[in-house]
Amino acid sequence: MTQFRAGRDVYVVGVGLHSFGRFPEQSLSDLARDAVVDALRDSGVPWTAIPVAYFGHVYYHGMSVGETTLAQLGLTGVPIINVENACSSGSTAFWQAYWGITSGVFDMALAFGAEKVPGGPVTVTAENSPARYVGGDHMMAGYALRMTRYMEETGAPPSAFAQVTVKARQNASMNPYAHRKDTYSVEDVLNSRLIADPLTLYQCCPTSEGGAAAVLCAGDALDAYGIDRGRAIRIAAAALTSGNYNGRGSDHSAFSPYRTEPAALQAYEMAGIGPEDVDIVQVHDAATIGELQQVEALHIFPYGEAWQATVEGRTALTGDVPVNTDGGLLAMGHPFGATGIRQVHETVTQLRGEAGPRQVENPRVGVAQCSGAGDVTTVHILTR
Amino acid sequence: MVFGPATFCQSCASPRLEQIELAPDGILYSYTIVRVPPSGWPGPVPYVLGEVELPEGPHVLAEVIECSHDALRVGMPMTLALRPVAMPEGPDSERVVYKWRPI
Numbered sequence: 001m002t003q004f005r006a007g008r009d010v011y012v013v014g015v016g017l018h019s020f021g022r023f024p025e026q027s028l029s030d031l032a033r034d035a036v037v038d039a040l041r042d043s044g045v046p047w048t049a050i051p052v053a054y055f056g057h058v059y060y061h062g063m064s065v066g067e068t069t070l071a072q073l074g075l076t077g078v079p080i081i082n083v084e085n086a087c088s089s090g091s092t093a094f095w096q097a098y099w100g101i102t103s104g105v106f107d108m109a110l111a112f113g114a115e116k117v118p119g120g121p122v123t124v125t126a127e128n129s130p131a132r133y134v135g136g137d138h139m140m141a142g143y144a145l146r147m148t149r150y151m152e153e154t155g156a157p158p159s160a161f162a163q164v165t166v167k168a169r170q171n172a173s174m175n176p177y178a179h180r181k182d183t184y185s186v187e188d189v190l191n192s193r194l195i196a197d198p199l200t201l202y203q204c205c206p207t208s209e210g211g212a213a214a215v216l217c218a219g220d221a222l223d224a225y226g227i228d229r230g231r232a233i234r235i236a237a238a239a240l241t242s243g244n245y246n247g248r249g250s251d252h253s254a255f256s257p258y259r260t261e262p263a264a265l266q267a268y269e270m271a272g273i274g275p276e277d278v279d280i281v282q283v284h285d286a287a288t289i290g291e292l293q294q295v296e297a298l299h300i301f302p303y304g305e306a307w308q309a310t311v312e313g314r315t316a317l318t319g320d321v322p323v324n325t326d327g328g329l330l331a332m333g334h335p336f337g338a339t340g341i342r343q344v345h346e347t348v349t350q351l352r353g354e355a356g357p358r359q360v361e362n363p364r365v366g367v368a369q370c371s372g373a374g375d376v377t378t379v380h381i382l383t384r
Numbered sequence: 385m386v387f388g389p390a391t392f393c394q395s396c397a398s399p400r401l402e403q404i405e406l407a408p409d410g411i412l413y414s415y416t417i418v419r420v421p422p423s424g425w426p427g428p429v430p431y432v433l434g435e436v437e438l439p440e441g442p443h444v445l446a447e448v449i450e451c452s453h454d455a456l457r458v459g460m461p462m463t464l465a466l467r468p469v470a471m472p473e474g475p476d477s478e479r480v481v482y483k484w485r486p487i
Contacts, residue, residue, distance in 0.1 A: 120420070120423065121420055121421070121422040121423075123422045123423065123424070127423075127424055132422070132423075132424030132425065133424065133426050133427075133469055133471065133479070133481060134445070134446055134447070134481055134482070135418070135425060135427070135431065135433050135445075135447045136445040137422055137424075138418060138421070138422040138433070140420075141416050141418050141422075141433050144416035144418075145414040145415065145435055145445075146414070148414045148415060148458065149414040152414075152458045194417070194419045195419055195420050196417065196418045196419060196420070196433075197416050197417040197419070198416075199416075249386075249387035249388065249443050249444060249445075250387075250435050250443040250445035251443055252413075252414050252435050252443075252445075
């Protein structure tokens with residue numbers, strides 16, 4: 001059942017990043033502010049022209065961090081909304097910015113996000129939750145359970161998963177913003193220490209810090225703001241879904257179409273395109289198995305076949321559907337509030353033809369997908 | 385069917401739920417050996433985490449005990465094992481936790 005009705009065309013007119021990595025001397029606000037300044041400069045729009053802002057972050061750094069961050073640019077009295085939606089916090093902020101404009105409420109919006117993720121395994125429950133002592137609250141253990149199952153059902157060898165990291169690091173070696181820029185061989189990846197069998201360290205995204213921002217503008221307001229139409233990238237679809245309960249309780253199956261697929265199908269319907277039209281893809285590769293599962297749920301490859309496509313190089317920069325062209329979570333890390341907007345940054349940069357040495361040849365349609373606890377999924381489709 | 389406490393059916397939103405007893409045995413649907421534990425894990429490391437499929441349908445995630453790592457196989461039969469676990473608050477804070485062990 002379609003429950004959305006897009007209105008005006010909306011474009012991304014500016015993108016910005018703070019490098020991803022470890023920055024002990026910088027606060028969360030510093031990371032966010034630098035990304036916002038970068039995005040505003042890219043758009044050519046002054047901060048005083050922005051009528052609304054959405055800020056994605058998860059870990060607590062005091063109340064109203066969106067407000068205190070943007071106060072550094074000047075107090076303009078506009079609504080600023082702090083968004084927490086787990087790993088999809090950044091992409092949810094972007095989703096809200098899109099709907100705020102297409103609905104006709106605002107002509108322009110700022111979506112930004114930042115995070116300083118602490119070291120060690122990421123958990124999702126409160127500290128006194130039974131999940132902590134039953135043992136199930138461990139993000140990478142969850143991915144490992146899915147990987148065991150995927151290997152059981154598809155016969156995919158460990159080297160196919162390692163190839164996802166090898167590709168991510170190759171792409172990141174050409175990305176000045178990446179947390180991890182050194183390249184690895186399949187053997188390096190498989191010989192790194194085990195985190196949760198069969199996942200090795202280099203198959204898990206690093207815990208990182210970073211910031212990302214995007215300026216969005218209504219198509220009918222581009223000229224009024226003097227925006228260069230040649231660099232504006234249209235948002236063809238913006239979908240956000242939460243869990244669609246399957247009655248099974250815990251579910252770490254090889255293929256979990258109920259999780260990402262509903263958002264993907266909604267986005268394709270909204271954009272009026274199909275997966276066969278997609279030129280580049282950014283997905284939530286918190287672990288190697290994640291990339292394979294997400295591109296399958298996006299219908300880029302049939303279920304159970306993404307590992308083979310990866311081994312054949314089809315998802316590399318020179319392949320027919322390059323995936324995670326900036327290095328993805330595996331090389332950028334995963335600052336929750338920033339990741340979804342970082343994916344938009346990369347998609348926009350590729351569609352503009354401004355990605356330098358990692359530029360894909362002439363992409364016209366890009367998909368960005370982000371997952372989060374609560375079975376949250378965002379799927380955004382951008383077109384040139 | 386919903387595993388665990390619930391007020392509404394998560395599939396159809398009905399409030400008319402009744403408690404049923406699930407089988408104590410199932411088969412190992414997937415597993416992992418956790419080498420780096422999350423904060424709050426009160427047990428030994430490494431530990432085995434297993435998702436067991438019950439004959440009624442639900443999947444239940446818990447620690448797998450009394451099983452050598454080499455013996456782990458998808459599809460192996462498992463049965464419920466209730467064990468006291470000391471919580472971080474101290475020796476008087478034990479709770480009984482459900483786990484799985486091979487049959």
